[in-house]
Amino acid sequence: MTVHDLRKQVCDLHAELVRYGLVAWTAGNVSGRVPGEDLFVIKPSGVDYDELTPENMIVCDLDGNPVEPGLRPSSDTAAHAYVYRHMPHVGGVVHTHSTYASAWAARHEAVPCALTAMADEFGGEIPLGPFARIGDSSIGEGIVATLTGHRSPAVIMANHGVFSIGPDARAAVKAAVMCEDVARTTHIARQLGELVPIPQDDIDALHKRYTTAYGQEVTA
Numbered sequence: 001m002t003v004h005d006l007r008k009q010v011c012d013l014h015a016e017l018v019r020y021g022l023v024a025w026t027a028g029n030v031s032g033r034v035p036g037e038d039l040f041v042i043k044p045s046g047v048d049y050d051e052l053t054p055e056n057m058i059v060c061d062l063d064g065n066p067v068e069p070g071l072r073p074s075s076d077t078a079a080h081a082y083v084y085r086h087m088p089h090v091g092g093v094v095h096t097h098s099t100y101a102s103a104w105a106a107r108h109e110a111v112p113c114a115l116t117a118m119a120d121e122f123g124g125e126i127p128l129g130p131f132a133r134i135g136d137s138s139i140g141e142g143i144v145a146t147l148t149g150h151r152s153p154a155v156i157m158a159n160h161g162v163f164s165i166g167p168d169a170r171a172a173v174k175a176a177v178m179c180e181d182v183a184r185t186t187h188i189a190r191q192l193g194e195l196v197p198i199p200q201d202d203i204d205a206l207h208k209r210y211t212t213a214y215g216q217e218v219t220a
Helices: 003-019 077-086 097-107 114-123 138-147 169-194 200-212
Strands: 029-033 038-043 058-061 094-098 154-157 159-166
Touching: 003 029, 003 038, 003 169, 029 077, 029 169, 038 077, 058 077, 077 094, 077 138, 077 159, 094 169, 097 138, 097 154, 097 159, 097 169, 114 169, 114 200, 138 154, 159 169, 159 200
Parallel strands: none
Antiparallel strands: 029 038, 029 094, 038 058, 094 159, 154 159
């Protein structure tokens, strides 16, 4: 995938955040790593979603510095850059303030694994990351520390919102969508009574099936 292709993909994926109700106004962002290069593409800061185009996506180096003149990158760029520097398997990062997941963040609670959809996608709970101020690498440090060694592709950062990762930007968006979906259902279930967590061996079996047997095989 070229830088031109990735600009278009990252731009288009921001529309998915709007489609699934994960963002309000100009909040939220998607980024994608440029394959084979120490670069990533991210949304410009404070630009309306309707005004995003492939041309105004920002290309940054892995220190978060734009490599060409233009608009300023997202205020979360330093966090994305830190993730890319310290998690070389990550090809996409997403941030949202989606309503139900952010409600768990406000309560400083991880989302417990009480649904098969969580076992499938997250391999267990969606963990809680530490509070960190916006604008430098502190959020990125919290993301990496929380998700390293964890099967979940999403973390709920305390008092903030969701950051999700994936092998590419589309996978990271999917994780953000699924995070909000299960955060909502689990919240509603808890209003009705105590949650019943799924036993760990069942979580392991469900996650293995989903990651090895679900979907279609890619053939030449």
